[in-house]
Amino acid sequence: MHNPDDRQFAPATQRNRDPILAILTQVLPSSGTVLEISSGTGEHAVFFAPALAPRRWLPTDLNPAARASIAAWQLYAPAANLHPPLALDVRDPVWPVETAANLDFDLKDSPITAIVNINMIHIAPWSACLGLMAGAGRILPAGGVLYLYGPFKQNGRHTAPSNVEFDQTLRLQNPEWGVRNLEEVVAVAQTQQLNFVRTYEMPANNLSVLFQKAGE
Numbered sequence: 001m002h003n004p005d006d007r008q009f010a011p012a013t014q015r016n017r018d019p020i021l022a023i024l025t026q027v028l029p030s031s032g033t034v035l036e037i038s039s040g041t042g043e044h045a046v047f048f049a050p051a052l053a054p055r056r057w058l059p060t061d062l063n064p065a066a067r068a069s070i071a072a073w074q075l076y077a078p079a080a081n082l083h084p085p086l087a088l089d090v091r092d093p094v095w096p097v098e099t100a101a102n103l104d105f106d107l108k109d110s111p112i113t114a115i116v117n118i119n120m121i122h123i124a125p126w127s128a129c130l131g132l133m134a135g136a137g138r139i140l141p142a143g144g145v146l147y148l149y150g151p152f153k154q155n156g157r158h159t160a161p162s163n164v165e166f167d168q169t170l171r172l173q174n175p176e177w178g179v180r181n182l183e184e185v186v187a188v189a190q191t192q193q194l195n196f197v198r199t200y201e202m203p204a205n206n207l208s209v210l211f212q213k214a215g216e
């Protein structure tokens with residue numbers, strides 16, 4: 001059983017959730033299921049799900065402690081359209097939503113129309129970005145949306161001194177981590193038929209980055 005005491009707290013989620021929601025409200029398809037990759041504590045999931053109904057919100061994370069926190073947040077703040085967290089490592093060649101394993105609803109009734117990934121690709125090896133794009137390419141229908149949020153370099157340069165420092169801190173924690181070049185992320189997305197649409201400037205020198213699956 002999950003326990004509300006398993007809830008973890010990431011203070012940044014309280015600061016970025018309103019600006020992110022404002023963008024999601026504009027860019028997400030109006031129906032279907034939003035697959036959240038790397039949901040972390042689950043604070044975003046419990047905040048976004050009720051605000052974005054009737055879409056379904058499906059949180060996931062690689063880390064069991066994160067999944068326990070997401071489930072605990074769900075106990076604390078339930079929403080009818082918020083589903084239990086799935087174990088999902090973006091680097092896996094098949095994601096659980098592709099086999100519908102461990103799902104409490106039928107994806108045929110509410111197909112995945114969008115994938116949301118906040119603050120992961122710089123706090124994970126580059127292989128996570130490659131896996132994310134490959135999975136989004138396999139799963140999203142034509143016209144489906146991939147939304148990324150985080151700090152990015154543009155044209156190989158940091159966009160703010162605070163991001164230089166953050167990048168150094170990340171690389172000290174793990175040499176495979178680091179703030180990514182937007183152009184490289186866009187190039188990988190393109191190989192999976194995910195067309196770059198636009199960026200949105202966000203607080204604290206972050207970007208929202210929007211992609212759309214080709215075919216519509």
Ligand SMILES: C[S@@+](CC[C@H](N)C(=O)[O-])C[C@H]1O[C@@H](n2cnc3c(N)ncnc32)[C@H](O)[C@@H]1O
Nearest residue numbers: 038039040062063088089090118119120124128
């Ligand atoms: C900095 S946290 C961000 C969590 C949340 N999205 C937020 O904004 O608070 C990064 C998350 O990425 C997850 N993660 C790292 N590598 C991953 C992978 N290969 N597949 C899926 N999730 C991954 C971690 O478990 C962690 O929850």
